[in-house]
Amino acid sequence: MDNNQPESILKVSDLCVQYGTFKAVKEVSFDVRKGEIFGLLGPNGAGKTSTLSAIEGLIKYQSGTVIVDGHDAKEKPLYARAAMGVQLQSTSFQAELKVSEILQLFAGIYGIKLTNEKLSAILKDISLEDAAGKRFGQLSGGQQQRVSLVISTIHNPRLVLLDEPTTGLDPQSRRQLWERIEAIRERGHAVVLTTHSMEEAESVCDRIGIIDHGKVITIDTPQALIEKHRNDPEVIAVSRKGRVTLEDVFIALTGKTVRA
Incomplete structure (x- = not known):
């Protein structure tokens, strides 16, 4: 690693995931650095969910390595998982539980003492200071995602x-x-952020990796990818109104075919 680069918190090397005879992830490699938002993008079925699930420890991978904060995810899975916070697309919190109960529950799971003062400070920080007594099911989608994000980083x-x-x-x-x-x-x-929104990836991510058919096909900053491919015939063919966007580059690299 370049001594001028921040340390890598996640390092994925030659990761392979296979379901029966189907190879969903084929020698995927990338790293994510301290203080970086890395976007993992790909069409449906490209392999990004399997890659993320392998990192999280939800599925077994056949070969390759996943290093989280210096811990090999196969050799020291508990240490690797302790260094991770995960927010899934759909939350599974019980709708009848109060927001304060959910936060107290997950703080306890991670062995964190959550005083009333700290609880109030957390809720104030996410603009839900008046929602401690509300049931999770009563919150809007945006409010639920804010609670979920706090829980993923509470430790x-x-x-x-x-x-x-x-x-x-x-x-x-x-x-x-x-x-x-x-x-x-x-x-x-x-x-690490997965998204289907190219606007989101372009606005939020420092670097992105595009994965398709189980392989990483490119990694760079959003703007660098646009500049690199803006004159490609395939990009020009799909661009609209004369302005090349990250979505144009994504479609040119992964194809226009709609995935199931």
Whole structure:
């Protein structure tokens, strides 16, 4: 690693995931640095969910290595998982539980003492200071995502994995969640973000990796990818109104065919 580069919190090397005879992930490699938001993009079925699941420890991978905060995920899975915070696309908290109960529950799971003062401070920070007694099911989608994001970082993990966190949110809620994700980066965490929104990837991510058919086909900053490919015939063919966007580059690299 370049001595001028921040340390890598996540390092994935030659990762392979196979279901029976089907190879879903084929020798995928990338790293995510301290204080960086890394976007993992790909069409449906490209392999990004399998890659994320392998990192999280939800599925077994056949070969390759996953190093989280210096811990090999196969050799020291508990240490690797302790260094991670995960926010899934759909939350599974019980709708009848109060917001304060959910926060207390997960703080207890991570062995964190959550005083009333600290609880109030957390809720104030996410603009839900009046929602402690509300049931989770009574919250809006944006409010639920803010609670979920807090829970994923309540134990101050070095690596935060966010799986399409803004899906279904209105523009105001989406922008607010972007700001909170950026605040996580500013605190020195490494963030992996999956999204189908090219606007989100271009606005929030420091670097992105595009994966298709189980392989990483490119990694760079959003702007560098646009500049690199803006004159490609395939990009020019799909661009609209004469302005090349990250979405144009993404479609040119992965094809226009709709995936199931």
